[in-house]
Amino acid sequence: MAQRAQTLGVAVIGTGKMGADHVRRIEEVTSGARVTAVVDVDAERAKAVAARVDHCTAYTDPAAAMASAEVDAVLIASPGPAHEAALLTAFEHDLPVLCEKPLTPDSASALRVLRAEQELGHRRVQVGFMRRYDAEYMKLKALLETGQLGRPLMLHNRHRNVASPPGWTSEMLINDSVTHEMDVTRWLLGHEITAVTVLAPSPSGNAPDGIRDPQFVVFETDGGAIVDVEIYVNCGFGYQVQAEVVCERGTARVGDGHAMITHAAGRWGGIIAQDYIERFADAYDREVQAWVDATRRGEVTGPSAWDGYAVAAVCEAGVRSLQEGGRAAVDLVDRPALYGG
Ligand SMILES: NC(=O)C1=CN([C@@H]2O[C@H](COP(=O)(O)OP(=O)(O)OC[C@H]3O[C@@H](n4cnc5c(N)ncnc54)[C@H](O)[C@@H]3O)[C@@H](O)[C@H]2O)C=CC1
Ligand SMILES: O=C1[C@@H](O)[C@H](O)[C@@H](O)[C@H](O)[C@H]1O
Numbered sequence: 001m002a003q004r005a006q007t008l009g010v011a012v013i014g015t016g017k018m019g020a021d022h023v024r025r026i027e028e029v030t031s032g033a034r035v036t037a038v039v040d041v042d043a044e045r046a047k048a049v050a051a052r053v054d055h056c057t058a059y060t061d062p063a064a065a066m067a068s069a070e071v072d073a074v075l076i077a078s079p080g081p082a083h084e085a086a087l088l089t090a091f092e093h094d095l096p097v098l099c100e101k102p103l104t105p106d107s108a109s110a111l112r113v114l115r116a117e118q119e120l121g122h123r124r125v126q127v128g129f130m131r132r133y134d135a136e137y138m139k140l141k142a143l144l145e146t147g148q149l150g151r152p153l154m155l156h157n158r159h160r161n162v163a164s165p166p167g168w169t170s171e172m173l174i175n176d177s178v179t180h181e182m183d184v185t186r187w188l189l190g191h192e193i194t195a196v197t198v199l200a201p202s203p204s205g206n207a208p209d210g211i212r213d214p215q216f217v218v219f220e221t222d223g224g225a226i227v228d229v230e231i232y233v234n235c236g237f238g239y240q241v242q243a244e245v246v247c248e249r250g251t252a253r254v255g256d257g258h259a260m261i262t263h264a265a266g267r268w269g270g271i272i273a274q275d276y277i278e279r280f281a282d283a284y285d286r287e288v289q290a291w292v293d294a295t296r297r298g299e300v301t302g303p304s305a306w307d308g309y310a311v312a313a314v315c316e317a318g319v320r321s322l323q324e325g326g327r328a329a330v331d332l333v334d335r336p337a338l339y340g341g
Contacts, residue, residue, distance in 0.1 A: 006296075007032060007033060007034055008032060008033035008034070008072045008073050008292055008295060008296060009033075009034060009035075009036035009037075009070045009071050009072045009073070010026055010033050010034065010035050010036065010037075010071070010072070010073050010074070010075055011035075011036065011037035011038070011039060011059075011062075011065040011066060011068070011071045011073075011074050011075070012026070012035055012037070012038050012039070012049075012074075012075045012077060013038075013039040013040075013062045013065070013074060013075070013076045013077065013078050013082075013086050014039070014040060014076065014077035014078030014079070014082070014100075015038050015039075015040040015042075015045050015046055015048075015049040015077075016040075016045070016077070017277070018077040018100055019038070019040070019049075019075075019077030019078070020049055021277055021284070022075055022077055022284070022288060023035050023038060023049055023052075023053065025284060025285060025288055026075075026288065026292075027052075027053055029285050029288075030285060030288050030289045030292055031289070031292075032289075032292045032293060032296055033073070033292045034053075035053050035056050036055065036056060036057070036068070036070040036071055037056065037057050037058075037059060037065040037068055037070060037071055038050050038053075038056060038057075038058055038059070038065075039058075039059045039060065039061070039062045039065045039078075040058075040060065040078075041060055041078075043058070043060050046058040046059065046060065057070070062078075062082075062085070062086045062089060063089050066089050066090060066092075066093050066095060067093070071095070072095070072096075072295075073095055073096045073097070073098075073292075073295050074086070074090045074095050074096070074097045074098075075097070075098045075099075075100075075288075075291075076090075076097060076098070076099040076100060077100045080101075080102045080104060080105040081104075081105055083099055083100075083102070083103060083104050083105075084104045084109045084112065084113060086099075087099060087103075087104075087113050087116070087125065088112075088113070088116055090124065091116050091117065091119075091120055091124060094120065094124070095124070096124055096126075096291075096295045096300060097124055097125045097126070098126050098128060098287075098288065098291040099125055099126070099127055099128060099308070100127075100128040101127060101128050101129055101179055101180070101183075101308070101311075102175070102176075102179060102308065102311065102312060102315075103125070103127050103305055103307075103308025103309060103311075103312065104308070104312065105175065105312070106312055106315075106316065107309060107312040107313040107316055107331075109312075110305070110308055110309035110312040110313075111309060111333065113125070113305055113308075113309075114305050114306065114309050114336065114339075117305050117338065118336055118338050121338075122300070122338075123300040123304060123305070123338060123339075124300060125300070125304065125305045125308070126290075126291050126294070126300060126301065126302040126303060126304070127302070127303040127304065127305065127307055127308040128287065128303075129179075129180065129183040129184075129187075129302075129303040129307065129311075130280055130283040130284050130287045131180055131183070131184050131241075131280070131283060132183070132184075132187055132287075132302065132303060133282075133283040133284075133286035133287040133290065133302075134280060134282070134283035134286075135282060135283075136254035136255060137184065137188075137243070137254060137283075139254070140188065140243065140245065140252055140254050141187065141188055143252055144188060144189075144245065144247075144252075148249070148250070149245075149247035149248070149249050149250040149251070149252065150247045150248030150249040150250075151247060151248050152188075152189050152223075152225055152245050152246070152247050153224075153225060153226075153246050153247060153248065154225060154226050154227065154228075154245070154246040155185060155188065155189065155225065155226075155227040155228075155243060155244070155245050155246070156227075156228055156243070156244045156246070157181045157184070157227070157228065157229040157230070157241075157242065157243050157244075158229075158230045158232075158240060158241070158242040158243075158255075159177055159178065159180065159181060159229060159230065159231045159232070159240075159241050160230075160231075160232045160233070160235040160237075160238065160239065160240040160241075161177065161232075161233040161234070161235065161239055161275070162234075162235065162236060162237070162238060162239060162274055162275065163206075163233070163234050163236065164207075164208065164211065164213065164233040164234055168208065168211060168233070169211065170200075170210075170211050170212040170213070170215075170322060171319050171322065171323075173211075173212070173213060173214075173215050173231045173233055174198065174215070174217070174231075174315055174318040174319055174322060175315045175318075175319065177231050177233060178215075178217055178229055178231050178315075178318065179311050179315060180241075181217075181219075181227070181229045181231075181243075182219070182310075182311045182314045182315070183303060183307060183311055184243065185219055185221065185225075185227050186307065186310060186311075187303075187307075188243075188245065189221060189223060189225055189227075190223070191221035191222050191223035191225060192221065192222045192310065192330075192332065193219045193220070193221055193222075193227075193310075193314045193317075193330055194220050194221060194222050194329065194330055195219070195220040195317065195327050195328065195329050195330060196217065196218070196219055196220075196314060196317040196318040196320075196321050196327070196328050196330065197217070197218045197321050197326065197327045197328070198215055198216070198217050198218075198318055198321040198322040199215070199216045199217075199218070200212040200214070200215045200216070200322070201214065201216070204232070204234060204235075206234040206235070206236050207233075207234045208234070211234075212322070213231075213232060213233050213234050214230060214231060214232035214233075214235075215230075215231050215232075215322070216228065216229070216230055216231075217229040217231060217318060219314070220327075237272065238272030238273060238274060239272070239273045239274055239275045239276060239278070239279050240255065240257070240272065240273075241255050241279060242254065242255035242256060243255055257270060257271075257272060257273065258270060287302070290302060304339050305339070306335060306336070306338075306339035306340075306341075310332060313330050313331060313332050314330050316330075316331075317329060317330045317331070
C-alpha cells in the first residue's frame, strides 16, 4: 500500500456528537492529520463545524467530499444505516477509513462490506471499537496475554448510561451499547461468541415506557468461557463501564474509576463520569492517533471489518433472544484469509 501524504487530509462524515468531537480531536489533540472536509446531510451543521477549522470545506454529499483532492482518508461518524454507502464509496477511491461502530447495522450489509474490501485485496477499515485503546483495558489485555492468571473462565461486565436518548428501543441496548462488550469479549479472550441469552428483569421506573431496561446478557464462547453483561442505560447517576475477568489462578478488574478518592466533611468518594465522551476521552484520542499513524505508514491496524461483521452477527442473536426468549446461536461465515482466516 502506498505511503500517504505527510499530513493527512481527513474528511469527517457526520458532524453530530461524535463527529464534531473527532473534528476537535484531529485539529487540537492528535498529530499528523488535519480536517479538510466535513460532511453532514444537515448543511447548516456541516457549515458550523467547518467554520471552526481553517481551510475546511463543508459538504452535504459524502461522495463529493471523497472525490476531493484534499481528502486522503475518511472518518465516518454518521448513523449506522449510512455507513455501508460511505464505506463502499471510500473503497472506490481506495481511501483508508476509521468507521465509528457499528460497521453496519446488520450482518448482511456487513458481509457486503467485507466482500468489497476483499475485492480491493487489502484492508482499508479500522472500526471504532475504542475500548481497545483505553489504558485500563490495554493493561488487562496485556496481563491476560502473560498467562500468569491461567485460562479465563468468566468475564463480568457492567455498562451503565445516565439516560437513553430520545427514540431508543429495547433492541438498541443490544445493538448500540452491548456491541462494545461483544468486541471486548472477542478481543480480550481471543474467542468467538457462539450463543447469546438475554434476560430482562421488570423494567426500571427510570426507563421510558416500553423500554426493557436493564437487561442481563450472557454470551457463550468457543473457548468455553461464559460472559455476562449488565446493561442499564437509564441508571440516572453516571456512566460506568467495568469488567472483571475470572481466571484459573486469579481475577483482574478494570473500570472502577478510582483515579482520585477524596476524604472530606465526614465522607469519602470520587467522581463518576457522566458520558462516554468524558470516560473514554483518552481512548478516543489514542484510537484516532493510532489510525493516523498507521495510515501514514501505509498500514491498517486495529479492529477490522471482520470484527465489525462478527459483532453484527452476535447482535442479531442477541435481538432474537430478547424478542423470542431463550438462547440464540450466533451464525458466522468462515473468516476470510484477509482477516487471518
Ligand atoms: N464509539 C463510541 O463510543 C460511540 C460511537 N457512536 C457512533 O458514532 C456514530 C454517530 O453517532 P452520534 O454522533 O451519537 O450521532 P448524532 O446523531 O449526534 O450525529 C450524526 C450526524 O450524522 C448526520 N448524518 C445523518 N445521515 C448522514 C449521511 N448519510 N451522511 C452524512 N451525515 C449524516 C446527522 O445529520 C448528524 O449530524 C454512530 O455510528 C454511533 O453508533 C456514538 C456514540 C459513542
Ligand atoms: O457507543 C456508545 C453509544 O452509542 C451507546 O449508546 C452507549 O451505551 C455506549 O456506552 C457508547 O460507547
